[in-house]
Amino acid sequence: MTESRLDVSGGGPAAKRPRLASPGPTARLDDPLAALHERAQLGCLCPLPAAQLTALTAQLSAADSRRQVLALSTLQLLQEAALQQLRLGSMCRQLQRAVCAQRQADGPLLEALLALLASGTALLSCGAGRCLTLAALLLPPGRAQRLLEALVAAVLESERQLEVCHALNALQRLIEQHDPPESAAGGARPLPAGCAAISVGPDPETLSEIKCAITALLENRWVPVTQRFCRLLTRPAHETEVLAFLRLWTTIISVKNNLSIVETKSFYGRLEGLMSSLGGDASPHVWRAVLDLYAEVLCYGSTIALQDCVAEEPAGLAHALLRQTRAGRLLEAVPYERGVRAFAGSSSGGAGGSGGDRPLMQKTVLLVLKALAVTVKETRCESSSEASARSAGGSGSEEQDMVIIERTLREVVRRLDGWVKARLPFHPETPMSEWAVVLLCDQDDYLVEAMVCLLDLCAGLAERARVQPDFERAIDAHRSFVQFLGTVRRDHDLLLDFLISNETCFLLYLLRYLKFVRKHWARFLRACGAKLQEVMGVLIGLRISLQQLVARDLFPYNVTPILKLLERCEQLYEHNPAAG
CATH class of the missing domain: 1.25.10 (Leucine-rich Repeat Variant)
Structure with missing residues (x-):
């Protein structure tokens, strides 16, 4: 051992460790x-x-x-x-x-x-x-x-x-x-030479x-399957199984997977039973999965908003959600305080807000907004059908129905407004139409779909003269749009990005909103107030950018309807005395 030490310290180079041969193919x-x-x-x-x-x-x-x-x-x-x-x-x-x-x-x-x-x-x-x-x-x-x-x-x-x-x-x-698109073949690995x-x-x-076989097998056993997992909703030891089941349920119902209504109709039947089994004892992860499932049923921005009439299953779920919200059972059971908090002691509840599960609150708010919009759309469809089926001198049952529905919607909005403001530092006078944009501004898809819901709520009740002022402010689509422009710093290039992106339904929103502005110009002026010039500056800048892209054939689709509506709004602005 001594000789070895002397050899090492004698100035000679240290012996290299022999390299291990890597096992090659042979x-x-x-x-x-x-x-x-x-x-x-x-x-x-x-x-x-x-x-x-x-x-x-x-x-x-x-x-x-x-x-x-x-x-x-x-x-x-x-x-x-x-x-x-x-x-x-x-x-x-x-x-x-x-x-x-x-x-x-x-x-x-x-x-x-x-x-x-x-x-x-x-x-x-x-x-x-x-x-x-x-x-x-x-x-x-x-x-x-x-x-x-x-x-x-x-x-x-x-x-x-x-x-x-x-x-x-x-x-x-x-x-x-x-089935992969034909363009996906370009990224495939080629076969080796020889x-x-x-x-x-x-x-x-x-x-x-295969998809039809899976839905047929599950359909025959769906009642015992849902009963089994509903019993496990509040058991932490079975959370992984429950989450996997809820993801499968959401996948079956999702419109992205090309399953027909006939094939998936049976899978809507146990949704309300799932809600009754879900309580405050369920984990935040399970709550988020259930809210994702309900949000997929009420896929407003991508499906329901484009349909003439609302199907029975989404309408039934929307009614159940509104009943639970109005009674206070849904919102009070949401485990916001037990949810995921931000790291490093930072707050996840918004600007200066208390710690809590902000994503869970966002999902809850968006779901309630979807339920409100679905209910109003269903009511308008039924009213249109009844009006076309009888003479103009019919009974006043429609007005009575709308009074009852409006009272329910107003109570739901009041409950939701109080629940959010009790957990986040919004001013007591801030209407839902504004704080919803602030709450959802970091999730583009949530934000745009929420604005579509608020727009359809506002449009559905716009013709009624008896809407209470506080409720009208809470669902005012113009206030939402002005607040939205504030979140994007009044940059029309960001609106252009929203129009080009296929990740949100912003094209649907902007098309409907500009039509609503054209029809209710006076209400638009009142909502904008002193910010009218800034708002119109954004819309005019968007119109100029779109025209430049269209002239160079660089816009990915036909945007002519948007351009015509922007030009019409600009004409109304130029001829409006308050614009100066």
């Missing part, structure tokens, strides 16, 4: 699974003998969990590569044989994956759920039915939390699947058949 060929995993990353199995392709299913049942993880990873890579190449129309011949072999021997493979789904290891259960999702997309619809039945049975019957959670996630991923590829073609009906 060093791993003795392990069939490792070699298969390496080729799966390239999407080509041409150099591998056929015997190596049969080792995958056996490794899924291996005693070593590390081998099982490697087998799941390899299988997922193969499935993803096969699915991508199938959509592109060209697939590695050896990979196609492997996929066909899995189709023919899907029994042992599915049994192994379902066993891993039910395992107590989170990584194995999650990986098995992802492989089952891809397997359903690659199997023929007839054979995929057995897999889907097993997933639904796990949701309803299993007592293992991991199995239930990842089965729900697998079903959700299948519902969310969309790969023997063959032409293949996907079945365009496979995805829709």
Whole structure:
């Protein structure tokens, strides 16, 4: 030992640590699974003998969990590569044989994956759920039915939390699947040189058949499924399962997933029962998921606002929400104070506000605004239908109905206004039409949809002469627009960005609002007051920018209706004595 120390201190260079040789492709060929995993990353199995392709299913049942993880990873890579190449129309011949072999021997493979789904290891259960999702997309619809039945049975019957959670996630991923656009082919990984590829073609009906099969299986068991998870809403130990179930429910109802009303009608039936099971004991995470579900049903900006009449299911949910809000049960149960708080001691409640779950409050406020707008729209549709069905000298029942509805809406707005101001430092005289914009200004999609709701509320009650002044101020769309311009610092370029972006429904809002301004110009002048010149300056600047873009053919769609309305408002402004 002494000699060694003397050698080191004798001025000679220290001996270098020998470099460990990295295992290259040739060093791993003795392990069939490792070699298969390496080729799966390239999407080509041409150099591998056929015997190596049969080792995958056996490794899924291996005693070593590390081998099982490697087998799941390899299988997922193969499935993803096969699915991508199938959509592109060209697939590695050896990979196609492997996929066909899995189709023919899907029994042992599915049994192994379902066993891993039910395992107590989170990584194995999650990986098995992802492989089952891809397997359903690659199997023929007839054979995929057995897999889907097993997933639904796990949701309803299993007592293992991991199995239930990842089965729900697998079903959700299948519902969310969309056929990729043709432009997506440009980002696909090309097959390596020397790969023997063959032409293949996907079945365009496979995805829709899978979605229909899932909804049919769940529809037959929906009552016991919802009863099971409603009992778990307030149990913290089952929160992960409950959140996965609520995400699946939201996905089924979402208009983005191209499921027809007929296919999803049964899934609206238990919404009010979910509300009665939800109380103050439920966690903020569960509350947010439930509010997301309700918001998807009342998808006002993207769907309901564009429809002539409101469907029965959204209208029923809106009525139930308003009843709960008017009675105080909904707002007082929202766990705002128990929600997520900001880090580093900063407040999440707004400017100078007390700490609390601001996103939860935003979701709650937007949901109540949607319920108000849906109710007014439904009432107007019914009134129009009744008016067209009888002569002009009909009874005064419409007026009586509107008086009752207006009283309900006014009480709901009063409750919501008091609930927000008790938690955030808004001035007591600030109307809802203004503080709603301030509250939602950091979420563009929430903000624009809320302004659409306020606009339709205001437009729906604008012709009534008996609207109380405080209620009129609370739903005044002009006040909301002036406040909105303040939040964007009266920069017309930001309005231009809103118009170009497809992330919000701002085009719908601006088109309807400008029509409303043209029709109710005097009310617009009163609402703007001393800020009229600033407001019109923004609108004129927006009109000039739009005309310049249109002249150079740079605007992405036909914006002529907006331009005409902006020009009309500018003409009214120029001929208005108060404008000077």
